[in-house]
Amino acid sequence: KAGVTQTPRYLIKTRGQQVTLSCSPISGHRSVSWYQQTPGQGLQFLFEYFSETQRNKGNFPGRFSGRQFSNSRSEMNVSTLELGDSALYLCASSLETHYEQYFGPGTRLTVT
Amino acid sequence: KNEVEQSPQNLTAQEGEFITINCSYSVGISALHWLQQHPGGGIVSLFMLSSGKKKHGRLIATINIQEKHSSLHITASHPRDSAVYICAVPYKYGNKLVFGAGTILRVKS
16 A cells, blocks of 8 residues: 655745645545644644544644545645744544554745 | 653664663553654654553563553664654544654664
């Protein structure tokens, strides 16, 4: 089976712009979770989607949003980018709740 | 106090040494995850365990649910084991994970 894929892998944006990141889960997995990793804060949970519904949300401002499509692919969007949004954004897919999570390679976002 | 505490933060070992990384958590959990991240690399799930012990090659993970503590052991360490090791626990319902700060392991040859 193909693993979790994320596109793009690298992205450079300017403050104030918006960005959309994409995640394709492992075939058959219905849960997709998004995480942000920064040197200062480490790994932090953004949100989780399960069967097209947001099931959990982390403590991030409303500029961070996401969605999941019927084929379980997920996108996350960050609007009005700030310098502090520079990070590695990881998605992880899972078959069901409390199953092992499989991580994608991440999208490295740099905001200048 | 963080919900997930790892120790040590940094660890340097000689090739061949036995290594232990510890993880303590304060929330009730159904399972605990051990993850590995190589420099510049993605995250790989090593173990998910809810009781007892699991072994995969030279890696062993144990968990004591009553004491809210887990350990990751690496036997006969090798330079390729150099990575960041992260423990994570699910938070309440769903697949939300709360992470420890990670242990940076360097194995010297």
